[in-house]
Amino acid sequence: MAQGLIEVERKFIPGPGTEERLLELGGTLEHQVTFRDSYFDTPELSLMRADHWLRQRESSGWEFKCPGAAGVSGLHTEYVELTAEPAIVAKLCVLAQEVAPAKLIVYLQRFRPQDYQRLLEVHSSRENPQGTKDADSSLD
Template sequence: MAQGLIEVERKFVPGPDTEKRLQELGGTLVHRFTFRDTYYDTTELSLMRSDHWLRQREGSGWELKCPGKAGIPGPHTEYIELTSEPEIVAQLRVPTQEKAPAKLIVYLQRFRPEDYQRLLESTLSEKPRGAKHSDRSLDYNVTS
């Protein structure tokens, strides 16, 4: 992202007639983009619990999303997105603080409670630290 730009992301749940209504207003599908993210964490989910999200995006490489500067009022959260492997490694070596649940956790709780429950249960398993989650149903295809 270029210096000086701010990315604004707003989430909403479309109603059953949203697509039809958009078409009535003259909207058309310009293009569809699909990608796959694989998220990594420790067995204890220490990254997720500190609101850090380490992922490998298919075809794009590694990304770490972590909390940005605090103190900006309003209903939003600022994240830093690191894509350089040395920066990611350096950030992961700094102790992290507990934060409010991230949007992926809230999504799982609301819309995929079975996967959220399995994620919680995985903390009890005996996988090695830093192991990739073996349940492929936690890999998400995102279409935008």
């Protein structure tokens, strides 16, 4: 069975004095890399809200990162990273398909906005008391 590469990334914030301590221990700066990423999304930030990240990295092309483990919600520890432009376009085409809202939701929005707002408030407080879920999108 062929084995692929696995990238492990761990981020940390060095404490005060870390650089000085590394120098004391004989550490040296081997090389430094600086790059610029430009991130792209819809005006509603639909990609970022779904934990998807489309970026163009200076001098290395397009990258698209999305959660890797199906059915996992919340913070992700595994992502799929696409770098081939045809694969990125194919994935975005699947995500950009608009889902029409339910007829009742449209009716309430147009003709009974006060009831629609109350529905959002009740749904939001039941679904997630901390307010981290977008209640409006889950009602569509």
